[in-house]
Amino acid sequence: MGIRTVFTDHSLFGFDDAASILTNKLLEATLRNVDAVICVSHTGRENTVLRSRLYPPTAYVIPSALVADQFKPAVQLPPTDTVTIVVISRLAYRKGIDLLVATAPKICAMFPQVRFIIGGDGPKMIDLLQMRENYLLQDRIELLGPVRHSDVRSVLVQGTIFINTSLTESFGIAILEAACAGLYVVSTRVGGVPEILPPDMISFANPDEDDVIRAISQAVRTVQAGKHDPQKAHDLIRGFYDWNQISERVERVYDAVFETKPYDFWTRMRRTLDLGRFAGPIFAIILVVDCLFFMVLEWWMPSWDIERVQMHWNQERFVEIASPRKMNDTGE
The missing domain is CATH 3.40.50.2000 (Glycogen Phosphorylase B;)
Incomplete structure (x- = not known):
């Protein structure tokens, strides 16, 4: 099984100043090989797709949630x-x-x-x-x-x-x-x-x-x-904006990602080199270093030896844990 990556973006940036141009190039390199991107609004999704030259079907819109x-x-x-x-x-x-x-x-x-x-x-x-x-x-x-x-x-x-x-x-x-x-x-x-x-x-x-x-x-x-x-x-x-509904939508994104075939190393390398004459080789070197680092981690702490935790959302329990203090009967 290959590595799967889902990225969440909460930002909005422009396109015409030096800071935005540099930030957008870094974002493009970061998202080059991700399997899916979650944005918190349709405006944010459009901005992220344009900034990072992302394949639009891999970008999803899931808003933030709160404990009402x-x-x-x-x-x-x-x-x-x-x-x-x-x-x-x-x-x-x-x-x-x-x-x-x-x-x-x-x-x-x-x-x-x-x-x-x-x-x-x-x-x-x-x-x-x-x-x-x-x-x-x-x-x-x-x-x-x-x-x-x-x-x-x-x-x-x-x-x-x-x-x-x-x-x-x-x-x-x-x-x-x-x-x-x-x-x-x-x-x-x-x-x-x-x-x-x-x-x-x-x-x-x-x-x-x-x-x-x-x-x-x-x-x-x-x-x-x-x-x-x-x-x-x-x-x-x-x-x-109920947490149960939002978390279910996030789970569906992860399920969709795991149903697709992961990029192999050479596909990731080719996509990274396509970033440009100067940025491509720089980020390709970073990619190689990251892969070597993960190989060392896999040898030192094999993934099959890591305990898996199943998360089950319970709204009442979540409220109980998240609330900083108990509210009195008047709701104050």
């Missing part, structure tokens, strides 16, 4: 006279924090009942602090700093709207967690984000200041009018 019981909506909803907008993100340029800095003061001016809770850390934290000081919004914008994943739900359930201002995103697990916790989502229309949620659970904006303000304003009016049902949103996410 870890993101139950609050039993007691926030007061309707206050709209709390939550942001949990890496505070970096790629996450569109400049858009948040530009739009938050204007939203506060337009809607006196709106407040922000911002969790996360990064190089753009200083910009948020300066914005809050310049506009005297200390009582309207709360900056939490780093938030542990075990505390994400406790932050989310304090709000009614979640904002994602990313400039690029292959999927967006934070959006999924927020929607599962019952929040209405506002996001920039980038990458694979439009594939995540039904249209009645999210408002989209182009990644520019005026359109983000429009989308947030629309979301504020939506939640104030009671047109968003947190429990219904939670139930939908539970059905769409």
Whole structure:
């Protein structure tokens, strides 16, 4: 039996700058001899196929999953006279924090009942602090700093709207967690984000200041009018992104891979040399070294002597192990 390889890609890259060209060449070499690639969105799949010159039928789309019981909506909803907008993100340029800095003061001016809770850390934290000081919004914008994943739900359930201002995103697990916790989502229309949620659970904006303000304003009016049902949103996410379903789809990919004939050494070598006049020989040498290394490992620790473990997914047991702490009867 030959070596089988399944690669999972969560990235989105461009094609026209030096960093992207180098990264894409490395990706092409990495995926040259893999049997299948799993991407988290159709946009991500298209990007990966183009970047790596991959044979399209070997690329599959399987979204991320989450444990829905870890993101139950609050039993007691926030007061309707206050709209709390939550942001949990890496505070970096790629996450569109400049858009948040530009739009938050204007939203506060337009809607006196709106407040922000911002969790996360990064190089753009200083910009948020300066914005809050310049506009005297200390009582309207709360900056939490780093938030542990075990505390994400406790932050989310304090709000009614979640904002994602990313400039690029292959999927967006934070959006999924927020929607599962019952929040209405506002996001920039980038990458694979439009594939995540039904249209009645999210408002989209182009990644520019005026359109983000429009989308947030629309979301504020939506939640104030009671047109968003947190429990219904939670139930939908539970059905769409259940770990049992996602793991079964991954298993089917592996089953399909094992039904195909593996590449032999000389086929792998030929495919590697086809990478180009300069890259081909370099990666061919790496391939030979890797094969020699695995031969040594096989001699030192034969594969037939390694114990095989059968994995059986059990949602209730998974939740029990994954939950950082037991929730009380109120779901808090």
